[in-house]
Amino acid sequence: MATRLQFENSCDVGVFSKLTNAYCLAAIGGSENFYSTFESELADVIPVVKTSIAGTRIIGRLCAGNKNGLLVPHNTTDQELQHLRNSLPDQVVVRRIEEKLSALGNCIACNDHVALTHTDLDKETEEIIADVLGVEVFRQTIAGNILVGSYCAFSNRGGLVHPHTSIEDLDELSTLLQVPLVAGTINRGSEVIAAGMTVNDWTAFCGSDTTATELSVIESVFKLREAQPSAIVDEMRKSLIDTCV
Amino acid sequence: MPQEPARHHRLLPVRPLTFSPFARSVARVATAYLVKHYMHNAVQQSAGDEFKEKLKIIGRRSESSEDEEFDGVVQADFAFFDPKPDDFHGVKTLLQSYLDNKQWDLSGFVDLILGQTTVGTVVKLEDDEDNGVFSIITALNLGRYKDHKCITELKEFLLNICHEKDKIGNLRSLLGVEAQKVGLLVSQCVVNLPPELLPPLYDALFDEISWATEDEPTEELRNSFRFQFYVVVSKFYKHKNANQKRSSSTDKDEAFVYIKPEDEILHKLSMWSFLFPLQTQQVATHELKNYQLTGIVMAVKAEDISSFRQQLHALINES
Numbered sequence: 001m002a003t004r005l006q007f008e009n010s011c012d013v014g015v016f017s018k019l020t021n022a023y024c025l026a027a028i029g030g031s032e033n034f035y036s037t038f039e040s041e042l043a044d045v046i047p048v049v050k051t052s053i054a055g056t057r058i059i060g061r062l063c064a065g066n067k068n069g070l071l072v073p074h075n076t077t078d079q080e081l082q083h084l085r086n087s088l089p090d091q092v093v094v095r096r097i098e099e100k101l102s103a104l105g106n107c108i109a110c111n112d113h114v115a116l117t118h119t120d121l122d123k124e125t126e127e128i129i130a131d132v133l134g135v136e137v138f139r140q141t142i143a144g145n146i147l148v149g150s151y152c153a154f155s156n157r158g159g160l161v162h163p164h165t166s167i168e169d170l171d172e173l174s175t176l177l178q179v180p181l182v183a184g185t186i187n188r189g190s191e192v193i194a195a196g197m198t199v200n201d202w203t204a205f206c207g208s209d210t211t212a213t214e215l216s217v218i219e220s221v222f223k224l225r226e227a228q229p230s231a232i233v234d235e236m237r238k239s240l241i242d243t244c245v
Numbered sequence: 246m247p248q249e250p251a252r253h254h255r256l257l258p259v260r261p262l263t264f265s266p267f268a269r270s271v272a273r274v275a276t277a278y279l280v281k282h283y284m285h286n287a288v289q290q291s292a293g294d295e296f297k298e299k300l301k302i303i304g305r306r307s308e309s310s311e312d313e314e315f316d317g318v319v320q321a322d323f324a325f326f327d328p329k330p331d332d333f334h335g336v337k338t339l340l341q342s343y344l345d346n347k348q349w350d351l352s353g354f355v356d357l358i359l360g361q362t363t364v365g366t367v368v369k370l371e372d373d374e375d376n377g378v379f380s381i382i383t384a385l386n387l388g389r390y391k392d393h394k395c396i397t398e399l400k401e402f403l404l405n406i407c408h409e410k411d412k413i414g415n416l417r418s419l420l421g422v423e424a425q426k427v428g429l430l431v432s433q434c435v436v437n438l439p440p441e442l443l444p445p446l447y448d449a450l451f452d453e454i455s456w457a458t459e460d461e462p463t464e465e466l467r468n469s470f471r472f473q474f475y476v477v478v479s480k481f482y483k484h485k486n487a488n489q490k491r492s493s494s495t496d497k498d499e500a501f502v503y504i505k506p507e508d509e510i511l512h513k514l515s516m517w518s519f520l521f522p523l524q525t526q527q528v529a530t531h532e533l534k535n536y537q538l539t540g541i542v543m544a545v546k547a548e549d550i551s552s553f554r555q556q557l558h559a560l561i562n563e564s
Contacts, residue, residue: 033348
């Protein structure tokens with residue numbers, strides 16, 4: 001299910017949070033509403049960790065991660081790094097990398113199997129991404145934009161990309177990522193997809209300006225409607241009734 | 246695996262200062278003229294392949310000029326437009342801190358402003374593809390929109406932050422009983438907007454208001470623009486020792502530093518006003534280290550507006 005929320009008065013929830021299949025990071029904000037919305041959706045399933053990165057709240061744009069690991073920029077403080085290592089599950093490897101393009105969230109878009117990166121990323125960084133996150137790395141652009149981490153958001157089940165992506169690019173990316181892709185917008189026509197939303201395999205969080213149409217596109221491309229814990233139980237129940245008859 | 250060739254957008258080298266589209270459009274003003282000027286000459290001479298050649302030359306030329314010292318003079322053609330639904334993101338960014346850091350229906354408020362096309366102006370660049378909004382000005386009748394969630398939240402905010410007992414009665418009556426005659430004057434612009442734009446901008450607003458009193462289709466709408474009072478919510482810098490100021494005559498610092506020049510005139514002309522503390526932290530620059538950013542709510546009589554317009558013209562023309 002997709003949830004609409006706000007961080008203070010901003011609809012850019014993808015800037016202030018990072019959601020993966022194994023954990024969720026949230027920025028420290030003025031009011032507790034932001035954090036508690038994540039908690040209420042995710043508390044039983046994955047840990048929700050409040051943190052800052054490099055002393056800032058724009059954590060979603062500075063770090064990149066998936067269920068295997070989390071990469072943070074060189075200006076992350078030692079205390080923040082220790083806090084992340086302590087709070088995240090043991091199987092998640094947290095690594096601070098020396099890369100001059102320090103907004104890793106803007107430069108890297110990934111799910112648990114594939115990553116798309118900025119074309120100018122260091123070769124060394126590419127190797128670390130492949131190693132820590134356990135993904136295959138592709139240098140790509142999206143609709144001519146090199147900040148791939150900003151203009152697309154994808155999970156293991158689907159992806160949303162910049163609205164001006166051509167059909168050929170869409171097919172090419174879809175083949176690379178092995179998931180269905182759709183070109184669309186978030187937060188009432190904003191093209192910066194990853195800034196406006198954050199998603200994993202069973203849930204998504206979008207800015208509150210997101211229209212009903214945009215939300216239904218998101219729920220359908222990321223296959224969020226079927227991804228409810230109760231759906232599995234209902235299916236089992238149906239098969240039980242069948243066998244009873 | 247085939248790589249996508251870099252597209253034309255690389256020809257316009259833009260250094261985004263932040264990742265907000267608002268600051269990016271300000272940065273684009275810096276490069277927009279350079280390309281526009283060369284392109285104007287290019288178009289006059291030829292078309293087709295030669296044009297593409299020239300585009301590449303422009304790209305290289307402006308790239309090299311970016312490496313040199315930027316001489317600081319930018320030509321821009323600002324134009325006044327009626328509010329349109331497309332301006333949503335630009336206007337929302339400008340009004341982000343309108344009610345300090347209170348979480349309220351800002352999107353609804355922006356929709357209200359953009360829905361009122363007869364009164365209100367948006368300042369944008371002449372042919373800007375990015376649709377960057379540089380300024381918004383409008384007047385909303387508090388009675389007409391009283392049922393909207395954003396207006397009720399706004400009224401609640403103002404009543405809660407007013408801690409001056411003698412003013413709260415006036416405020417309550419303006420927001421309640423007299424709301425039909427009160428216009429909320431909303432005016433926000435980017436920090437570096439040339440002040441020469443302000444007098445025509447305010448003139449345009451007050452002219453539109455007077456035209457609306459005659460041109461609107463229904464009697465009710467016509468009456469809704471017959472404002473008797475205007476309420477203004479704004480911010481300015483108050484000297485931290487402003488209360489003890491009167492005693493020391495050696496102090497060269499002014500008590501108030503206004504961010505928007507029109508606020509100074511409105512403050513002087515206001516019937517009453519009160520200050521309120523802001524919760525958002527501000528970065529203190531060296532020159533303003535003795536000053537505190539404070540919020541202010543002012544009520545101005547509609548009769549004083551013509552005097553305001555004259556004083557604004559005088560203030561901008563002499564500076």
